[in-house]
Amino acid sequence: MLKESIWRDKDWRLLPRTAQATYVQLISQKELDRAGIQPLQVAKWAKGCNDLTAEDLCADLKVLEQHRFVFVDEDTDELFVRSYMRHCDVARYPNILKNALRCARMVASEKLRHELAKELRRLHKADADQVADAIDPPGFEPDFDEPQLNGSETLPNPSETLPQTVPATVPERLNGSETPTEPQGYGSGYGSVTLGSSQVGGAREREPNADNEPPPDSNDPPPRHCPKHMPGGTLDPCGACKEHRQRHDRWLANADIEQKRAQQAAAREEASRRAQLAVDRQLAITDCDLCDDNGYRGAHVCDHIDRTETTKAGIAAVRAALAKGSAK
Incomplete structure (x- = not known):
């Protein structure tokens, strides 16, 4: 369940109702990884509502991308939920962050890698910055104009729990929803919605443990x-x-x-x-x-076992047996 405060956010309220519903559907998918990436599955998502067609869903995705909630690359069949990592607080948990960085390296789309690199830099972690530099395509020019903010602007905060002032180096504004999810995250199961470090809907958050550690990397090549x-x-x-x-x-x-x-x-x-x-x-x-x-003991390698007494006992036993035989 989403936080009630999202419905008072101006950016979120600008979206058509179907686009809002599509966004909620996207952030509840179990295929959504910790970097905010999931495969583009329009036909599957359209089956989530009997009155929805694939064309309707594509129109919703276009609106969401225009408002910078998600980014889509049809050439690589990938979708990126832009502010997912920051507002699921993946940087707070080293193992989850490590898994998110592995997922980020696997993104094929230059368009999504460009946006993902910017989000990684906003985590303010050295290892995230290194991955951002590695995946950001050199000389990539987006097909749209990226909004600019000055360093003094404070971005809208619909969650009312995550105040955040944007530094001057961040060349864009925040997603209006502030409500990406952790599909397999800390304190939630598949399909639930988690905001930041708290469980949306009043359920108490649990710290990560061995039961929800990120899965190991596959041994199979991509x-x-x-x-x-x-x-x-x-x-x-x-x-x-x-x-x-x-x-x-x-x-x-x-x-x-x-x-x-x-x-x-x-x-x-x-x-x-x-x-x-x-x-x-x-x-x-x-x-x-x-x-x-x-x-060496003589011409042989010594095994360092003194067999003198054993040999003497063996010889004595043989002699006794021979003497017994002669007496008979």
Whole structure:
């Protein structure tokens, strides 16, 4: 359930009712990752209402993008909920932030990476800034005019719980809703709506624990082709396929680096094991009175076991057996 204060926000109230409903539908999707990215699934979303068509939903998405609530790239089939990370407070939780940064690196669309990079910089975290610099396409020019604010302007705060003054370096205004969600977040299950660090609707927030840790990265490489040209690709020029190939190649390069690191770690571990064996062998030679300084007893490698008494006992037993046989 959304906070009641959203309905008093001027930017939110400018949206048509269907666009508002579509936004609520988007932020309740379980496919929404921690970076605010989800696959573009117009046909699926249109099935959420019997009176809604795919064309109607596309019109809502266009309105939401015009008001900078979401951004859509039809070439890569991706959608970005712009202020999701900040107002789900992902920067507050290191593991969740780490997962969000991994998700950000996997975005294929240059358009969405450009917007995502700006949002990452607004988290004011060094690792988020590094990822932003890595994913922001150089020389990218958006197809729309980005609104500007001066450094003294304070942005609207419909939640009434997250006052925020925009620094002079932020070249845009906040999303009017201030209500992105954490679909698998702290204190909520699939489909619930979380605002900032509080649970919307009065439910008490729970701290993250081992049960909701971000899932580990997949061992499978990302696809080489865009969804439209899977699985075999196309011979025609396709910008989305190019981005997927680049992402695939980066994944392979990183995997090769990780493999080399693992091999180096295994080699170091083996060298350490051999060194310890050498130390143990030398100590055994030093403590042994049976072998020479090289660990040999005569022509054989010494096992440092004194078998003198055992041999004597064996000889005595044999002699006793022979003597018993002769007596009979």
